[in-house]
Amino acid sequence: MLLFGLMEKVIIIGSGCAGLTAAIYAARANLSPLVLEGRQPGGQLSTTTLVENFPGFPEGIDGPQLVLNMHKQAEHFGARFSYAEATGLDLTNEHVRLQVDDEDWLETQALIVASGASARWLGLENEEKLIGHGLTSCATCDGAFYRNVPVCVIGGGDSAAEEALFLTRFASKVYLIHRRDRLRASKIMADRVMACELIEPIWNTTVTKYLTDEKGEMCAVMLRNVETKEDRQLEVACVFVAIGHDPNTKAFAGKLETDPDGYLLVRHLAESKHPGVFIAGDVADRVYKQAITAAGSGCAAAMEAERYLSGLH
Numbered sequence: 001m002l003l004f005g006l007m008e009k010v011i012i013i014g015s016g017c018a019g020l021t022a023a024i025y026a027a028r029a030n031l032s033p034l035v036l037e038g039r040q041p042g043g044q045l046s047t048t049t050l051v052e053n054f055p056g057f058p059e060g061i062d063g064p065q066l067v068l069n070m071h072k073q074a075e076h077f078g079a080r081f082s083y084a085e086a087t088g089l090d091l092t093n094e095h096v097r098l099q100v101d102d103e104d105w106l107e108t109q110a111l112i113v114a115s116g117a118s119a120r121w122l123g124l125e126n127e128e129k130l131i132g133h134g135l136t137s138c139a140t141c142d143g144a145f146y147r148n149v150p151v152c153v154i155g156g157g158d159s160a161a162e163e164a165l166f167l168t169r170f171a172s173k174v175y176l177i178h179r180r181d182r183l184r185a186s187k188i189m190a191d192r193v194m195a196c197e198l199i200e201p202i203w204n205t206t207v208t209k210y211l212t213d214e215k216g217e218m219c220a221v222m223l224r225n226v227e228t229k230e231d232r233q234l235e236v237a238c239v240f241v242a243i244g245h246d247p248n249t250k251a252f253a254g255k256l257e258t259d260p261d262g263y264l265l266v267r268h269l270a271e272s273k274h275p276g277v278f279i280a281g282d283v284a285d286r287v288y289k290q291a292i293t294a295a296g297s298g299c300a301a302a303m304e305a306e307r308y309l310s311g312l313h
């Protein structure tokens with residue numbers, strides 16, 4: 001367990017691509033950073049499949065393997081890791097104070113916030129209760145449980161396309177339910193989806209209700225065509241929600257500047273408006289949201305933190 005009152009040089013919140021890259025750079029600068037991994041170690045890449053666009057891997061690399069490699073690389077240079085989660089922030093003193101797991105407060109000379117983003121849900125009745133009972137946001141984690149049964153994916157972006165393609169390994173049929181008449185996914189992913197016989201797109205349609213069997217497991221969804229307003233029932237054993245992400249900024253509410261959607265605001269390079277607090281990755285990125293841009297901003301945040309600690313700012 002972490003010690004109360006410990007003074008750290010650099011604390012990094014988050015262990016996705018941004019946090020781990022920041023950890024590699026800060027550790028190589030001999031700052032012995034402490035990485036708070038939080039509830040989803042490895043960030044979004046830990047729930048993805050093959051990453052084909054991270055430079056240096058011509059055959060692609062599995063997301064979980066990529067973050068594991070980064071973790072090892074950071075550890076090799078002296079980064080320290082804890083599963084603790086940042087739950088509060090105090091910026092009123094000379095040094096940044098950070099609360100972990102709603103208990104201890106740590107002090108740090110520099111803080112890098114790379115807390116990422118979390119899967120968005122539809123907000124339908126019973127949604128929370130159904131997670132793990134036929135409702136999920138992670139095909140890599142749960143796809144293999146649904147063999148030879150029909151499933152559906154909700155969304156029209158790259159995540160939805162990737163999830164749908166992955167699920168064709170197991171499911172008898174994959175319905176891709178999208179509220180528009182075309183995918184927003186990149187062309188290469190959209191083309192793959194459209195060429196796949198096992199995937200059936202259902203356009204201009206939203207899910208309005210989850211239906212369960214007598215054991216409380218998902219068995220069907222109610223669909224509404226947004227143009228004709230017609231409702232119909234679709235039998236599926238599992239619903240994979242892939243409608244984007246929201247930035248993880250709850251712990252910093254009112255303490256760090258955000259835009260109206262909760263994304264942290266970066267002033268210059270990776271700097272926040274508070275001296276000693278730096279920002280990296282998807283928690284501040286509403287545009288690119290790529291592993292490589294997250295890694296790049298993690299690098300910048302660590303280099304800015306190092307400059308700050310050397311009094312160069």
Ligand code: NAP
Pocket residue numbers: 052053121122154155156157158159160162179180183184186206242243244245287288289290
């Ligand atoms: P996204 O691009 O924001 O797409 C979200 C999708 O969900 C959109 O099609 C959106 O519909 C739909 N949606 C949002 N809210 C909804 C709601 N309440 N009900 C129904 N549908 C809803 O998110 P993403 O797919 O997670 O991708 C995020 C970023 O990661 C993107 O930049 C993407 O390129 C990247 N990514 C890349 C890869 C890859 O390169 N292999 C894989 C995954 C993600 P509208 O189209 O109507 O807005």
